[in-house]
Amino acid sequence: MRGKLIVFEGVEGSGKTTQLQRCSQWLEASGLLLRLGAVGTRRQIVATREPGGTSLGIGLRKLLLEAGIHSTPQPIEDRAELLMYAADRAQHVEELLNPQLELGAIILCDRYTDSTVAYQGYGRGLDLKLIEQLNQIATGGLESDLTLWLDIEAEIGLKRARQRGSADRMEQADLAFHQRVQQGFAQLAASYPQRIVRIDASQSEDVVHGAIQEILSQRFREWGLGNG
Numbered sequence: 069m070r071g072k073l074i075v076f077e078g079v080e081g082s083g084k085t086t087q088l089q090r091c092s093q094w095l096e097a098s099g100l101l102l103r104l105g106a107v108g109t110r111r112q113i114v115a116t117r118e119p120g121g122t123s124l125g126i127g128l129r130k131l132l133l134e135a136g137i138h139s140t141p142q143p144i145e146d147r148a149e150l151l152m153y154a155a156d157r158a159q160h161v162e163e164l165l166n167p168q169l170e171l172g173a174i175i176l177c178d179r180y181t182d183s184t185v186a187y188q189g190y191g192r193g194l195d196l197k198l199i200e201q202l203n204q205i206a207t208g209g210l211e212s213d214l215t216l217w218l219d220i221e222a223e224i225g226l227k228r229a230r231q232r233g234s235a236d237r238m239e240q241a242d243l244a245f246h247q248r249v250q251q252g253f254a255q256l257a258a259s260y261p262q263r264i265v266r267i268d269a270s271q272s273e274d275v276v277h278g279a280i281q282e283i284l285s286q287r288f289r290e291w292g293l294g295n296g
């Protein structure tokens with residue numbers, strides 16, 4: 069059976085990376101997916117992210133997140149930024165996501181198409197229809213099977229992210245930008261209730277992890293995967 073693409077989304081500092089890692093460890097250890105794949109084997113858990121899930125993507129990520137912080141004087145124009153995220157995604161889908169899904173993997177992906185709608189659409193104000201078309205081109209139509217939206221106020225998320233040290237190029241944008249991004253995620257969740265599940269990310273790491281375990285166990289049962 070083809071694999072599943074599970075995406076973690078949310079504003080900066082919402083806890084995606086933390087929860088994705090915990091989720092990966094839990095799935096590896098839990099035995100939930102033991103009955104998957106060929107007899108006697110288990111499905112591969114693949115953790116990846118956008119931007120930066122491929123070699124090309126690592127280069128694009130560096131340009132996108134570091135530009136302007138250190139020595140690069142030239143700002144990245146909004147449409148150029150949009151196309152760089154799309155290029156990262158097109159490479160990611162072709163090189164990693166589709167081949168791994170063909171092999172039956174469970175992919176945990178830190179950000180995907182909804183980030184482009186939220187950041188470049190709602191945040192930067194670029195045309196939503198254009199972004200939808202571009203997402204379609206970049207993905208060849210590959211949608212997530214489930215998107216976990218870690219919902220937290222932009223201000224709290226930014227505070228968490230900035231406590232770690234220097235802010236990257238996107239984190240340096242003003243609060244109003246990040247609040248528009250947050251509204252974008254809320255709008256997407258309202259538009260796609262089947263695909264996007266909201267999780268209250270203002271709670272402790274353990275509580276958020278427990279909520280994710282519950283949602284995934286139920287989805288795996290619905291998909292006929294695992295014995296959880």
Ligand code: T5A
Pocket residue numbers: 078079080081082083084085086087117118119133153178179180181183184185187188228229232238239269270271272273274276
């Ligand atoms: N982008 C991306 C676009 O603009 N368009 C696109 O199409 C795509 C794909 C990616 C940037 O690119 C933008 C969005 C981003 O700006 P990134 O480094 O991947 O850059 O940025 P983020 O995904 O935002 O990564 P962050 O690390 O900032 O946020 P996370 O992953 O949500 O948060 P995490 O887990 O690293 O946690 C942040 C801090 O909070 C603590 C953690 O310990 C950590 O210190 N924390 C908690 N504290 C209290 N309670 C909890 N429940 C906590 N959970 C985590």
